[in-house]
Amino acid sequence: MKKTGAQILCESLINEGVEVIWGILGGSVLPLYDTFPQYPQLRHILVRHEQGAAHAADGYARATHRAGVCVATSGPGATNLVTGIACAYMDSAPMVAITGQVARPFIGKDAFQEMDITGITIPITKHNYLVTDVAELARTVKEAFHIAQTGRPGPVLIDIPRDILQEQTDFVYPDKLDLAGYKVVSRGHPAQIKKAAKLINEAEQPVIIAGRGIIISQAYDELKEFAEKAELPVVHTLLGLGSFPGDHILDLGMMGMHGTGCANMAVQNADLLIAIGMRFDDRATANTSEFAPNARVIHIDIDPAEIGKNIPVDIPVVGDVRSVLIALNKEIERRGHVDWLSQIEQWKCDYPSLEIRQSDELVPQYVIQQIYEATQGNALVVTGVGQNQMFAARYFTYTKPNSLISAGGLGPMGFELPAAMGVKIGCPDDVVWCVAGDGGFQMTIQELATITQENIAVKIAIMNNGYLGMVRQWQELFYGRRYVDTKLWNPDFVKIAEAYDIPGVRVKRREEVVPAIQRAMESPGAFLIDFLVEPEENIYPIVPPGESLARFFEPSRTELFGERF
C-alpha cells in the first residue's frame, strides 16, 4: 500500500522508538501535522518558540540517552532551531531535527519562508540531509537516528520539502544501512590499554578528569570500580558532574575556571592525568601552555579528532569509554596513594571553595545547597548559563548519575526552562529542578505556556540578582566595576507565573528558603520560586582569563566568616 511522505516519516519515527516530538507547525510542515492524528503513539508537544523545541529535545536526549526530536517549519522556524541545534552539537547530545522546506519547484527561488537550512547547519550538525525523493525518506530517517545516537552523539537535521510530505510511495523501513564513510570505533586498542595501565600503575599523583563521555557511555559503575581499585581521585568537567558520586571520598568536584581550589591544585600537581570522555575545553584547562606541567596524559575518547586537539597526549585510547574502562579495570593493579590523598585533603582544608559565607543577605550558594538538602540529591538539576549555572554546579552534590543537565559548550542563556521540560517528559518519575538566572529566564520565558498546557511539573528556582550576573562579575573584577548594561529591570516573576497559571512564591530571606522549597516539592505541578539573592554575589574561585589553572583566587576563611577564623 502506498503511503504519503508524512505517513512514512511518522512510521519511521515510530520504528525508531520515538514517543515525543517538540515543535511548532507552519506552512511547510502542515501535511505532517495533518497526519499526526493517525499516529496517537507520537506525542507532539507544542512549544512557543522553536529554540524551545530544540532545547527541550536536547534535554530529553541528555536525560534518556535517546535522540530527542524537534520539528519546525521552513524559513524562520528552521533558523530559530539553530541555537538549540548548536548547543546539542557542542555537548554531543543526540537529536534529530526535522524541518519543513518549500516544495521542490520553489527551492532556489527565494520563495516565501525558504531558507537554506542544510547550508546553515553544516557546521553545527553531525550530518544533515535535504530529501529530494520520497523514496529516500525512510532510509534517511534510519540513517539520521543511527548517526545521531552512535559514536560521539550529535544532532542530525533532515530538511523535507513540502511536496515530498504529500507524495506517495511504497513504504519499507530498511533494516540495514550502508554508510561507507561512517565508522565508529567502540573497543580501545589493547596495546594502548596496556600502555595506559602501565602508566596508571606507576603513577604517584594520578588524577581522573571525568567528562560527559562517561555519562553518554553510562559507565558510572566502571568509573567507580576504576577509581576505587587504584585509588584515583576524580575531578570533573562541568558536564562530567553526575558521572561519579559527588559525596565519594575520592571526589574533588569540578575543575576549571570556577573549579574548586582542591580540584585545580590536584590537576596542576598531578604526575598523571587520566582524561575520560572530555575534550580539554578552555573553561576546564585555563591557559593550556601552563596546564598540568608535570603530568603525562592518558586521553580516552570515542572521537579520534579530540586526541591532541588542545593538549598533547601521551597515551591516546580511542573507543567507547565504558568498554575501555572494562578493559582497563582488568589491567590495573589494586593500590593506594596515601601521600597524594593526604596532600589533597590538605588542599581541601586550605581552600574554602565550598564554604558559604556568613551573611544576612540571601546568597545563591545557600539556595542551591538547600535544594540539595531538600531533595537529598535525588533530583535532576537543569541549569541556565552564567552564575546560576556555576552555583548549581558547585553547591549541589551530584550523587545520582546524570543528575546535572547543563549547556556547557555553547552556553546559551535560556536553555534551562525548555531543557527542563524535556528532562521532565523524559524522566516523569524524577523531581526536576530548573535553576535559572533572571536574565536567561526571560530569553525563553514563553515556555511557561507549554509547561501549563502540557502539565509539565518542573520546579523553577530563579536566582534573581537583578543583573546579568556573570557578566557583571567580570565587569567588577576585570573592567573596574563599570556595570555597563548589565543591570536588569525585571517584571514580577511570581505574577508572571500566576498569569501562566503556575503557583509561585518570592523569597527574600534565608529563613524563607526551606519552606518555599518544601512548598514547591509538595505542589503537584509546576512551581516557581523567585529567589531575590544578593545582587553582587560572586562565584569563587575564579581563574582570571589567560591565567593558569593554579592561579585561581577566592576569599579567605577570614573574609568569609570574620576574624574568629
Place this chain on the structure above:
Amino acid sequence: MTDAKHTLVALVEDKPGVLNRIASLFRRRSFNIQSLAVGSSEHAGLSRMTIVAVGDSAQVEQVRKQLEKLINVVKVSDITEENMVTRELALIKVKATPSTRSEIMQIVSIFRANIVDVAPGSLTVEVTGDEDKVNSLFRLLGDFGVKELSRTGRIALTRGSGP
C-alpha cells in the same frame, strides 16, 4: 613545528553538497587550502579529491581527522611523506608575435608541453607535470607576456601497487 605543504587525498561520496561540507570544514578550522582538485575515482559513486594545504603536522593531522568525521568522506590520507606521483595540468595563454613564436615553440618542446591553440597574437600552451615544472615554464613564458593562466591544482596517487 614548521609549516609545510601537505598533500591530502580523500575518497568522498559523489553527492550534492559534499564539496561545500569539506570547504566549510577548512574554513571553520581556520585552515587554508592551496589547491583542491576533484574528479571521479575507480569506485562508482566515489570521487577522489586531492587537497594541498599548508600547516604544521599537528594542524594537518587535526584537519585530516575532522575530515574523516564527515559522513560523506570515506577515507582521508596525508600522503606527504609517502612516495607519490603528483601531476598538475596548466593552460597558459602567452603573447606571441611572428618574431617570438618560434622561440616560444622551442621552449614548449623542451618542456614536452603542447600548443593547443594558435591565434594571431597568442599561443595557448598545455603543460602537464609536477608544480615545479609548471612554475618553470610559466616563468620562462612570462618574458613573452602571459595573458591568462589556468591551473588544475595538484592530483596525487601513491606509487606502487598498493592502494
